[in-house]
Amino acid sequence: MEINEIFKDVAEIIDESCGIEADSIKMEDTLFDKLEIDSIDMVDILFEIETKYDISIKVSDLEQRTKEAENEMPYEIDGKITENGVKSILKEMPEIDLSKVHEGMTIEELIKLINVHSLCKIIKLKLDEAKE
Amino acid sequence: MYLNFNHKYVLVTGATGEIGRQICLDFILEGALVIPLYRNDCKKEKFLNWLKENGANLDSVFPYKADLTKRDDIKSAINRILKEHNKIDVLVNCAGYAVEMPFLMLEDNQIDDQININYLAPMIVMKEVLRSMFINKGGNIVNISSATATKFGRGVSVYGSAKAGLERFTKIIAQEVGKKGIRVNSVSPGVIDTDMSQDLIARGKNNIKEFTALRKYGTPIDVSKAVLFLASDDTAGFITGHVLNVDGGIFL
Numbered sequence: 538m539e540i541n542e543i544f545k546d547v548a549e550i551i552d553e554s555c556g557i558e559a560d561s562i563k564m565e566d567t568l569f570d571k572l573e574i575d576s577i578d579m580v581d582i583l584f585e586i587e588t589k590y591d592i593s594i595k596v597s598d599l600e601q602r603t604k605e606a607e608n609e610m611p612y613e614i615d616g617k618i619t620e621n622g623v624k625s626i627l628k629e630m631p632e633i634d635l636s637k638v639h640e641g642m643t644i645e646e647l648i649k650l651i652n653v654h655s656l657c658k659i660i661k662l663k664l665d666e667a668k669e
Numbered sequence: 670m671y672l673n674f675n676h677k678y679v680l681v682t683g684a685t686g687e688i689g690r691q692i693c694l695d696f697i698l699e700g701a702l703v704i705p706l707y708r709n710d711c712k713k714e715k716f717l718n719w720l721k722e723n724g725a726n727l728d729s730v731f732p733y734k735a736d737l738t739k740r741d742d743i744k745s746a747i748n749r750i751l752k753e754h755n756k757i758d759v760l761v762n763c764a765g766y767a768v769e770m771p772f773l774m775l776e777d778n779q780i781d782d783q784i785n786i787n788y789l790a791p792m793i794v795m796k797e798v799l800r801s802m803f804i805n806k807g808g809n810i811v812n813i814s815s816a817t818a819t820k821f822g823r824g825v826s827v828y829g830s831a832k833a834g835l836e837r838f839t840k841i842i843a844q845e846v847g848k849k850g851i852r853v854n855s856v857s858p859g860v861i862d863t864d865m866s867q868d869l870i871a872r873g874k875n876n877i878k879e880f881t882a883l884r885k886y887g888t889p890i891d892v893s894k895a896v897l898f899l900a901s902d903d904t905a906g907f908i909t910g911h912v913l914n915v916d917g918g919i920f921l
């Protein structure tokens with residue numbers, strides 16, 4: 538399944554769960570900052586995605602890939618992203634606003650940068666894994 | 670009063686108990702499709718006979734088996750229910766277990782079981798059921814608590830505190846899921862004249878009635894009517910996070 542197709546579904550799911558018009562949603566919109574999706578709506582969205590695609594997905598999956606990529610070196614210390622963490626984010630999450638990524642930023646700050654594109658990517662990854 | 674339960678699926682835990690069976694009966698008589706959870710086959714047969722004797726059409730009853738002390742049992746039963754019926758509109762957590770004894774005399778397993786059945790099991794059931802309520806964009810939960818959550822503590826340390834936890838949990842979850850159109854409330858019965866309360870009634874002699882404003886014990890019907898009231902969007906559509914005391918005004 539192509540990322541654009543997934544995006545269409547995700548925009549509709551966000552529309553249904555949060556009442557944000559699907560047509561107004563863009564790939565680069567951050568989930569928590571721009572779209573102001575709160576945690577309960579996020580749960581709703583993830584349930585809808587799981588049901589639609591028959592996959593299992595958690596909020597932590599969204600930044601989990603970066604941790605897996607650099608498992609040799611610490612990705613974060615005391616909740617703050619390390620130099621290695623930054624490298625890994627640049628490589629694994631090019632879809633987010635990289636100008637805001639810096640050493641010492643908190644995990645919460647990173648989560649705020651996660652956008653609709655990140656969500657679509659993780660769905661694609663899970664669908665591809667399920668196919669294998 | 671029109672409660673509007675036609676074609677609604679209502680899951681009731683502790684359905685074979687005296688209060689649980691009354692709740693099932695009243696929902697059925699109001700047109701609901703009832704999914705009783707039970708753990709003992711003999712008790713299930715007795716329960717079904719009782720429903721029939723009291724005018725219920727058993728075509729509206731879909732029983733499933735689960736031991737509420739086993740997480741996997743709960744999950745697999747609810748999974749099967751959702752596969753076969755697609756949705757649960759109303760959940761009533763009615764199963765309960767009390768051992769009345771000074772805390773220091775309780776066996777470890779009696780402590781665990783009281784916590785598991787009165788507190789943990791409703792949480793596990795709610796987690797599974799809420800998922801489907803989110804997907805169906807609505808639903809309703811009523812937890813059966815107990816007056817011992819806030820009053821007369823002696824001899825019911827674990828039971829009473831587990832029920833207090835359940836009441837607090839009810840309020841917090843009501844806050845969390847309210848924006849999804851899901852209401853969560855509790856009914857807190859006082860002394861209801863059932864097997865569960867016979868020890869208490871025997872020990873209290875007439876004292877309990879003395880402390881009760883209405884000077885009588887409650888009946889399973891009193892509890893059941895309160896549950897149906899809270900579960901109906903027509904009668905209680907703007908009520909959530911509430912603990913409704915059904916206790917005749919005990920210790921006012």
Ligand SMILES: NC(=O)c1ccc[n+]([C@@H]2O[C@H](COP(=O)([O-])OP(=O)(O)OC[C@H]3O[C@@H](n4cnc5c(N)ncnc54)[C@H](OP(=O)(O)O)[C@@H]3O)[C@@H](O)[C@H]2O)c1
Pocket residue numbers: 682683684685686687688689707708709712735736737738762763764765766786813814815816857858859860861862863864865866
């Ligand atoms: N009766 C009262 O005066 C009173 C007062 C305040 C609050 N309450 C509350 O009201 C609710 C109903 O009470 P009741 O008087 O109807 O009690 P009950 O007759 O003893 O019924 C309890 C129900 O819970 C079920 N249950 C217990 N352990 C279970 C387990 N491990 N797995 C599955 N089911 C289990 C029982 O199943 P089995 O039939 O198989 O045992 C039974 O169906 C309870 O939550 C109780 O705490 C009662």
